[in-house]
Each structure stands twice: as C-alpha cells, then as structure tokens.
Amino acid sequence: MNSPSTPNKIINNQYVLNKRLSAGSYGIVFEAEDLQKKYLVAVKIEKKEKNSTLDREIHILTRLLGTQGVPKLIWSGIDNNSNVLVQQLLTKDIGAYLKEYRKFSLKTVLIITDYLLQIIRRIHNKSVVHRDLKPENIMYHQKQIYIVDFGISKLYRDNNLKHVPFKEGRSFVGTTRYASIAAHKGQELGRKDDLESLIYIDILMLKGTLPWQNMLSQNNKERQKQVGEKKIKMTTTEICVDLPIEFTKALDYIRSLQYQSDPDYDYLIQLFRKLAQSRKIEYDDVYDWTQPSNQSTPNNLLQDTIIKQIASLQQFERSPKVMQNKCQSLKVPSTQDVLQDRKKSLQNSSQLMLQQNELNKSIQNTYVISQIANDYDSKQDYFSQDDVDDTLFYRYNQLKSQVLQIHHLQNIKNQNQTNKIQIS
Template sequence: MRISYGKEHLGSGRHGQVYAATSTMAARSEDVGRVFALKKTAVTNHVRHPMLLHEACALVLLRGHPSVPRVVAWGRSQYFEYLVMDRLGSTLDQTLKTIEPPRLTLRNAIVLICQMLDVIEHVHEKGIVHCDIKPRNFVFGAKEHAGRLHLIDFGLSRPWIDPTTRKPFPEDANFGFRGTLHYASRHVHLNHTPSRRDDMESLAYIVVKLLTGTLPWANTKETEDLLPILFAYSGKTLCEGYDDVFARFVDDVLSLQYDETPKYQHWRQAFRAVVPGLPADAAYDPEDDSEPHVGAPPTTSNPDVDRPILRRCDDHPKPAEREDSDSDPLLERVLGGASRSKHGGQHDFAPNWGSSWACGSAIRAGDVFGDEFAIVNLKEEEEEGGGVEFIDVPPDYSRGSVVYPGLAPPEEMKNDQSSTRCI
C-alpha cells in the first residue's frame, strides 16, 4: 500500500500522532482513494516488539466483530512505525462533552453500555484483555455505522490465556500498573496482573460516568490518594437514585475473582430490560429525546443517604513496594526491557535522530500474541481474512521532510526485516 498524509491531523496520543491518510495504491481496488486513519510512532533499532505491530496483530485476531475497526496496513522504517485503519468518528468522551447534562437519554445510555459489553466479551473470548478501557477508547463509526461504538487502541492489550497451557496466566502481585488512572481497576492500581475482571471494572466506571456525568475521584491525581476512594465506594453509593440494575452490575463486577468469567449476556439482558422493547441491535440515536435522561447526579428526597467517608484509611491493601533496581528507566524505555534485541542494530533500524518524540515503545515479550509479524503477514489464501497489507514505500508527508537533512539518511521501509523471530 502507498499513502499520503499530513494535511489533516486527527489527534495525539501517548506514543505518537494520528493523521487522515489517503491511499494512492492498494491491493484492493476499493481502497484506492479512500481516506483512512494513520497512526504514527517513533521507533528505534532496539525495539524488537513494536507497539503498532502489536496493535495490528490484535486487530487481525479480533476481526469479524462490528465494533472492531478494520486494520488495513502496517509498515516500519528506520525512524517510524505506521498503522492504517478505518477512519472513525468522534470518541465517546468527545460526544459526552457535547451533551449538556442531563441530556443523554436512558435509552441511549443502555444502548452504549450493551455495545461496550458486547465488544469486550468478544475481545475476552479471543483470549485478549484490552487493559485500557475508557471513554476515549470507544469511538463512533462513520456514515451508516455512526450509531455503533468501536473499541480502539490495543497498544496495551495482552493475552490472558497462556497459549501453552490454555489456562489463565497466574496472577502476579508485582506486575506493574497498566491503563489510565481514573478508569483502571483497584487490582491494577495494586499492580496485579490484569485479567477480564479489570476490563469489566473499567467498564463499570464508564457506566457510572454515563449516569452521573463524572466520577467522584475525577480530580484525584495519584494512585495512593485514589485507592482509598475506590475501596470506599460501592455500586449503591455510585449509582444512588437510578435503577438498581446499575448498582448490581457495579457490585457484581467489583466482586469478580481473578480468573472468573464475567456474566456478559446476563447483564446485557438486564440492562435492555430497563428500556422495554429495546432490540438487541439498537443503535445510538443522537436525535432521541425520550424520557428519562441521565448524565448528572440525580436529586434525592433523602438527604441522609449513606455516602462513603472519603479519607485515607488503613483497611485496604497498599500498592506493592517496588524493588530497587540498577537499571536506567530511560534506557529501559528505549530498549524495551525484556523486548530488547540482544544485538542492537542487527535489524538495521536506526535511532530517530533529531526527533522530539519519545523513543519507540516496546511490547514486553510476555505480552505478545505469538509470532506477531507472521500473524500480520498472513496471506488471505492461507486463512480466511488473512493479514494486512504492508506499506511498501515511505508515506508521502504533505508538510515536508520527515527526516533530518545532514543528520540522517533518507527514510526507507524495512518491513522484510521486522520479523519478531529475529533475535
């Protein structure tokens, strides 16, 4: 595939940039001239398992669900990694900000919750946990799919099933934090290995935000301050004033064990029962103005309703102590920890000289989905659906050069040398 980009910048993330990109050459004739979303991150010669290859692999493995965006192409040069996927609409977070509380209808809230439950179940059934469930990572589709949420950003995702034993990976109390502060589960804040329960707890917090317009801990900045609040709240105190199905859902999710299977279908049916006659495939309708509405804390006739005392307490677990290490954190970020190549530049990927971006992020060896390069490179005739196209020449950047004259050689695609089988 060949693409051009740069005229329209769609956003920034923790690890790179997103642009609107036009395909000028593609294996599928219907993709020529189409506008896609292009994710771009910096990369170095030391990163053995790069993040966008990992994300492309996850999207290939999750194909077939209407809430999983189509991944189109992937490529890597000595400076950058690229991922091409369907362009979508606004994020759930952006949409909620445009609705004056309490203008989100209960009907639409139930539709969104059921769509999120459905795609999370699909992800889990494929042996994957997302690890960063939050409103910003749910995006509405475009055109005829504008009423459906799509789950994006699988850069932090990992397998929860050991491919050798076909059983859940053992829980590690020193796994480390992964996710977004205000939506991460209590166990993730305690550095436990993420599992299905943690994606579901993050979803429960999204449900609370849909209902009330905010989270009680929205202004908390540190894990140590956040944990007492998370442990102080229950479904009742978070969802007071709304149908009790919401409180029951939150409490059920908070009680899940590490390897317990969530009751996805049960809760979809329970939520749909709140809006009688709502079909299973209902779409979000921005024009819906039915009653009741949600999106702001409800008024209550009981001024003495129980609320948790939000203070530091000693009756909940504390974050695991980090062992002292002689490693250099910056070097670990550049080399990717366990994901680093033993022989540095043998892949022929050069440092990104002159760039102000962070060095390329690497996926830990224990988080990969097998031979990720082979999965992404799978031919359609080998298995239904196949892999993705490769970007075979450096994308045409409309804003000028992407390299640094006098400091670095011209950008070249290195796709044939990106196999994760290399050591």
C-alpha cells in the same frame, strides 16, 4: 519521515496524509487517503524515541481480525524507520461527545453498554483483555459502537487456552479514572477488570462525573493511590447513587468475580435489557447526538430552564398585584430625583457591563485551557492526566452561572427603570 506531522506526506507509496486527528505520547494519528482504493483511512505513526506499543497493537489487531466492533487492520509496516499502522477510519469517540453534552440520556447509555458488552465478550473470546477502556477509546461510527487503541492490551491465555497465572506487584496500567481496583492494587488484570471499567464509564456517561474526579495531587502516583483508596472505601451503592439499581447489581456481580473467572456476559446484557424494557427504551441506534436538530441537548435544556425561570420572575415583577404594591409605596419623584436615578442606573449598568466583559474573557480563557487539557494525552506513561480538564470545566460552568446571574440582574434593573419612567 523526518516530520510525521506534515500533511500530504505519502506512506508506503499508497496513503497520503490529509490532516492530523490526534496526538499523544505514543505518536500521531492522521486521516489519510488510500490512493489506490480511493477511500479514507486512519494512519497511526509511532514516535521513534518511544518504546514500541504499536507492535503490540498490530499483534492484537491481527489476532482480532474480523471481530465485529474492532476497527479493521488494513496495513502495518515501517516507513522511514517509524512504525506505522493503517486501519479503518471511524467517525468520532464518545469522549468528544461527552465534552459537548457532559452526560447522556439513559437510552444512549444503555445502547452503548449493550454494544460494548458484546464487543468485550468477542475480544475476551480471542484471549485478549483491553486494559484501558475509557470514553476516548470507544468510537461511534455509522450508528454502531467500536472499541479502539489496543496499545497496552494483553493476552490473558496462551494458544492452548491456559490462563496466565495471577501475579501481584505489577506496575499500574490504564487510566486512573476508569481503572479497576485490581489495577490500583498492582495485580494482574483479567476479564473482570475490563467490565469494571465499563461500569465506571457508564456512571460517568449518566451523571457527568465520578466520585473520585478532581483529586489532583502533586504527582500521578499519589493521585492513583488516593483514587484507588476511594474506590475501595466506597460501597457499590454509594458509587451508583441516584442511578437505576441495575448498575449497582452489575458492579456487585463484577466485583465478586475472581481473576480467572469466566464472566456471565449474558447476565449483564439481560440485566440492562430488562431495565430498558421497563423504561420502554428501544435499542434503535438513535443516540443523543443523532436526534433531530430541533431537539435540545442536555445543556440546552438546562439553559432553557434557567431562561424560563428568569422570564417567569420577570413576569411576576410585571404582574398587576406586584405593580399595585409598588405604586402604593412610591411617591411621585421630582425631576432631580429622576435624573439622579438615571445617572445611578447608567453607572450601575456600566459596572455590570465591565464585570460581564471580564467574566466573558475569563470563560473564554478557561475554555481554551480546557481544550488544551482535553487534547493532552490521557495515557502519558500509562498514567491519566484527564482529571485536569474536569477542574477547568467546573470553573467554566461557575463563570457561566455568574454571567447568567448578571444578565438576570440587568434585566430586572432595566425593567424597574422602565416601570419608574412609566409611573412618572
């Protein structure tokens, strides 16, 4: 297959490629149709020039066959000298929902966490550690949660259940933002490290940010070092600030575990279930993005609040008392004064429109760049590039705020002009 990016190509005389879903340093993932069974599948094609991680993933998925919460391996083999993996097609990754919502409700996070803790326990029971948990590797499909991408996963014990010995001086593995402290220290990763990454993901989903985001250094190595130092320096209370105490307790417990410790998954599951019970949260598989369309998203709620504040201010400006005070301080303007005021108003309005147009263009450009950054592979040589898009989103939100302020000023100016005309 000389051009794996070309749709309509048939793999193994059975799977016809429909469209590309994602791409990264490992290769390309397509949506495809099984011509024999007439249903859609996901096809991952590895780049020829890359060292094989797909072989590792195929090995791990074979071991995890039948594990609930792990996509089903359907077929694997070689097509035109390229490694190919065909697996169950899932709907959408949590990272995509985060781009849309920026953060989730406590209910959504607790439901996702409950699923993940159970899936992680099943994976660990099969002697596998994932080593790269992040929102992009967590999928939503038919009201349930899945963990995907086992390309850098590893067996932590052999067939006799003997644990792999602890080692130091290892290369960094995973994604910087969610990696455990042990990953930053170059230590062998175990079960506790998957759980530590899970708590960092929880914090991101609840707050929309992590304390060590936007630490953009000249290179990945330097940023890994800086992020690692910050994770080590910060207390669990500081990391989980403004969150329910259960997240601090969970992180404290996980960090207390040793490399070969057998985690108490039930303790963590019950810890969060009791939190849900205390907040009267039901695990009903209703997520923020599955709410009825008439219910606002977090971003819409914020925008609605801003609009209400502006409307309230405008109402205050039009209140009888304010109008009376204005009338007492105003003299009857001459025709020339009115003409001059209108001329200034038109000039100011024109300037505001120009500034608004420039900001809108800047926002659009920033958004486009942000989307490109989001699409960039977050595991380039196992080093994360995903903090880049956070800086762009921060700039994007700044520009949005400026546009809202300009709209607010424009509305006040128009209202004042209307009031002046009415008085005259």
